[in-house]
Amino acid sequence: MTGDAHHLLPSAEPVTLIGVDGAALHETLPDDAALLRALQGLVTARRLNEQAYALVRQGRLAVYPSSHGQEACQVAAAQVLADGDWLFPTYRDTAAIVERGVDPVEALTLLKGDWHCGYDPYEHRVAPHTTPLATQLPHAVGVAHAARLKGEPTVVMALCGDGGTSEGDFHEALNFAAVLKAPVVFLVQNNEYAISVPLARQTAAPSLAHKGIGYGVKGERVDGNDVAALLAVLTDAVQRARSGAGPQLVEAHTYRMQAHTNADDATRYRKDDEVAAWVERDPIVRLEKHLRDRGLLTDDVLARMTEAAEKTAAHTRDGINRDVEPDPAELFAYVYAKPTPQLIEQGAQA
Amino acid sequence: MIAHEKLSMAQALNRALRDAMSADPSVVVFGEDVGPLGGVFRITDGLTAEFGEDRCFDTPLAESGIVGVAVGMAMNGMRPVVEMQFDAFAYPAFEQIVSHVAKMRNRTRGKVSLPMVIRVPYAGGIGGVEHHCDSSEAYYAHTPGLHVVAPATPSDAYTLLREAIASPDPVIFLEPKKLYWSKEEVELSAHAPAAGIGRAVVRREGSDATLIAYGPSVPIALEAAEVADREGRSLQVVDLRSIVPFDDETVCAAVRSTGRAVVVAEASGFASVSSEIVARVTERCFHSLAAPIRRVTGYDIPYPPPKLEHVQLPSVDRVLEAVDDLQWELS
Numbered sequence: 001m002t003g004d005a006h007h008l009l010p011s012a013e014p015v016t017l018i019g020v021d022g023a024a025l026h027e028t029l030p031d032d033a034a035l036l037r038a039l040q041g042l043v044t045a046r047r048l049n050e051q052a053y054a055l056v057r058q059g060r061l062a063v064y065p066s067s068h069g070q071e072a073c074q075v076a077a078a079q080v081l082a083d084g085d086w087l088f089p090t091y092r093d094t095a096a097i098v099e100r101g102v103d104p105v106e107a108l109t110l111l112k113g114d115w116h117c118g119y120d121p122y123e124h125r126v127a128p129h130t131t132p133l134a135t136q137l138p139h140a141v142g143v144a145h146a147a148r149l150k151g152e153p154t155v156v157m158a159l160c161g162d163g164g165t166s167e168g169d170f171h172e173a174l175n176f177a178a179v180l181k182a183p184v185v186f187l188v189q190n191n192e193y194a195i196s197v198p199l200a201r202q203t204a205a206p207s208l209a210h211k212g213i214g215y216g217v218k219g220e221r222v223d224g225n226d227v228a229a230l231l232a233v234l235t236d237a238v239q240r241a242r243s244g245a246g247p248q249l250v251e252a253h254t255y256r257m258q259a260h261t262n263a264d265d266a267t268r269y270r271k272d273d274e275v276a277a278w279v280e281r282d283p284i285v286r287l288e289k290h291l292r293d294r295g296l297l298t299d300d301v302l303a304r305m306t307e308a309a310e311k312t313a314a315h316t317r318d319g320i321n322r323d324v325e326p327d328p329a330e331l332f333a334y335v336y337a338k339p340t341p342q343l344i345e346q347g348a349q350a
Numbered sequence: 351m352i353a354h355e356k357l358s359m360a361q362a363l364n365r366a367l368r369d370a371m372s373a374d375p376s377v378v379v380f381g382e383d384v385g386p387l388g389g390v391f392r393i394t395d396g397l398t399a400e401f402g403e404d405r406c407f408d409t410p411l412a413e414s415g416i417v418g419v420a421v422g423m424a425m426n427g428m429r430p431v432v433e434m435q436f437d438a439f440a441y442p443a444f445e446q447i448v449s450h451v452a453k454m455r456n457r458t459r460g461k462v463s464l465p466m467v468i469r470v471p472y473a474g475g476i477g478g479v480e481h482h483c484d485s486s487e488a489y490y491a492h493t494p495g496l497h498v499v500a501p502a503t504p505s506d507a508y509t510l511l512r513e514a515i516a517s518p519d520p521v522i523f524l525e526p527k528k529l530y531w532s533k534e535e536v537e538l539s540a541h542a543p544a545a546g547i548g549r550a551v552v553r554r555e556g557s558d559a560t561l562i563a564y565g566p567s568v569p570i571a572l573e574a575a576e577v578a579d580r581e582g583r584s585l586q587v588v589d590l591r592s593i594v595p596f597d598d599e600t601v602c603a604a605v606r607s608t609g610r611a612v613v614v615a616e617a618s619g620f621a622s623v624s625s626e627i628v629a630r631v632t633e634r635c636f637h638s639l640a641a642p643i644r645r646v647t648g649y650d651i652p653y654p655p656p657k658l659e660h661v662q663l664p665s666v667d668r669v670l671e672a673v674d675d676l677q678w679e680l681s
Contacts, residue, residue, distance in 0.1 A: 115457075115459065116453075116456070116457040116458075117457045117458050117459075120458070120461045121425070121458060121461060121462055122461065122462070128454075128457055128458060128462075130449070130450075130457070132445065132449050132450075135418065135445060135446060135449060135450060137418070138414065138415050138417075138418020138419050138421070138422065138446070139418055139419075139421045139422035139425065139450070140422060141415075141418070141419050141422060142419040142420060142421055142422020142423040142424070142425065142426065142430075143422040143423070143425055143426045144422070145419065145422070145423060146423040146425075146426035146427060146428045147426060149378070149404050149428070150426075150427065168412075168414060168442070169414055169415070169418060169445075169446075172410070172412040172414055172415030172418065173415065173418065175410050175412065175415065176409065176410055176412070176415045176419055179409075179410055180419075330459070333459075334455055334456045334458075334459050334460040335455070335456050335494050335495050336455070336495070336497075336519050337455070337460075337463060337517075337518035337519050338519075340548070340594065340595035340596075341548075341595060341598065341599075342595065342596065342598070
């Protein structure tokens with residue numbers, strides 16, 4: 001391997017800044033304000049996951065793919081972006097969408113079933129989340145390339161999971177981004193499972209971040225349950241992409257604590273003790289311990305954060321519990337900018 | 351400003367791209383070999399030299415990536431015009447086209463529209479080997495959210511492509527390869543012309559029966575009408591130009607005026623655009639019909655190798671035989 005290529009390889013171990021016991025493993029951490037902001041994000045994201053899960057059980061949401069356990073990735077992906085940047089989420093990234101500023105009720109519209117996308121993607125620069133895997137990644141490259149052509153400093157954060165890296169569009173997106181030098185940060189949340197299929201059946205690569213070198217893209221690995229490490233690694237990646245260094249690939253090692261969705265039974269493919277081992281690595285417990293040990297977090301501060309999260313949950317609950325009578329006429333209204341004569345005729349019959 | 355020039359369809363398409371790029375700086379062209387080479391059919395000839403590499407550029411060889419990147423660029427203020435090198439090579443992009451290009455506007459309640467054009471050199475008649483001659487229009491026409499256009503003349507190629515690029519909706523632009531070198535006088539315009547997409551046109555007046563065709567089948571229909579005329583039968587020819595939106599009004603008025611119709615299309619007939627035409631015309635014009643509508647289409651076989659493609663393609667003889675079958679003894 002040439003020296004030129006070597007720098008594209010990820011570090012041997014995922015970058016970790018705060019250990020599972022809350023101790024700092026590195027002298028340079030994100031600043032205190034950033035860590036407190038991250039904790040607020042984590043607390044809100046966890047509460048949102050719990051609330052959405054409850055709403056499924058109550059029959060108010062059709063389905064909810066939870067990011068429980070992956071909240072550090074969700075929060076960091078959104079918090080490292082500037083206002084003019086874009087986020088391209090997957091269906092499991094509702095918490096990231098909300099952290100970016102989208103109203104949770106609008107973010108959950110797809111899963112509530114009122115419409116396919118409930119928010120205006122341009123308002124917070126968040127692409128619609130959809131269920132095909134990895135198909136949003138080439139879109140992310142297109143948005144980034146258009147921004148570059150227009151001379152805008154936009155960076156695009158494109159999310160996918162470990163399963164998504166097997167799709168052709170993952171490959172095509174990384175390859176296009178590299179050739180076009182598009183300012184995209186690809187964040188792979190490796191949560192160990194694609195529904196039931198474990199990572200070992202997904203890839204024979206040394207790590208998912210190693211996939212970058214084949215495209216000439218710098219890969220990095222990060223502890224996906226350490227929000228401090230995520231903030232540091234993603235901030236670097238965003239900065240490099242913004243400064244013209246081309247796309248960046250980051251693999252976050254994390255774990256899906258719950259089943260794929262409420263319709264899935266995770267006990268059929270993984271053992272309880274495997275899940276239990278990840279409980280100890282919980283991203284919220286870890287950061288909370290770290291901040292308490294440093295005297296940056298008191299019960300009062302945490303209570304205020306919990307209260308803010310409760311407000312988000314209450315707003316979500318109220319909005320999702322509010323029945324909106326879907327209007328069949330809408331089904332015909334947006335297919336084309338100008339409806340075809342056939343759609344006008346059919347809309348009148350429906 | 352309006353100018354006239356005698357152009358082949360390939361040249362007319364090239365002029366449409368140039369004129370659209372001159373008129374609107376957000377128009378960008380990309381795909382495989384469309385840069386310095388000018389495309390394998392030279393449709394993008396000279397565009398990189400004239401507009402620079404930011405406006406017309408070669409991409410990696412990956413059709414899903416090409417269309418997916420175009421989706422993102424369209425989301426961010428550009429008007430991408432992408433080239434699929436051949437009909438059958440567009441299939442890797444099928445998921446992007448069906449799941450996103452066609453659905454983005456509806457998904458976002460009109461907030462995100464995708465003004466983009468996917469150009470597809472399509473259909474046979476050029477002696478192409480396997481995977482170079484597919485008539486793939488039905489796949490796209492079946493997908494709500496796409497406009498599907500197929501010009502049959504250089505003038506329409508120019509006008510429809512200008513209009514497709516200016517459209518707020520995504521357009522699948524099917525270019526009949528075998529007509530690339532056909533020539534005629536073309537009217538060129540500084541501005542995007544209007545009212546072509548969605549409007550069929552009567553190419554030849556006639557009173558005994560109506561031939562309905564589009565894209566590569568229009569010249570066959572016109573030739574058949576010429577021969578029939580010498581044999582004493584007057585055939586009208588309708589060129590659809592636009593498959594989606596479909597011009598029921600023009601087509602049905604034409605069929606009602608003659609009472610007989612034959613649909614001519616190169617694609618395999620089963621579950622095809624031609625079967626849709628027969629269904630909708632029959633539903634609307636049943637009481638004006640003197641005979642069942644006949645179809646002359648490709649057979650339901652994979653497209654043949656070059657030495658046998660004449661078997662598959664609608665011919666003047668097959669069209670005239672179908673016309674002979676329209677129950678003339680009953681009139």
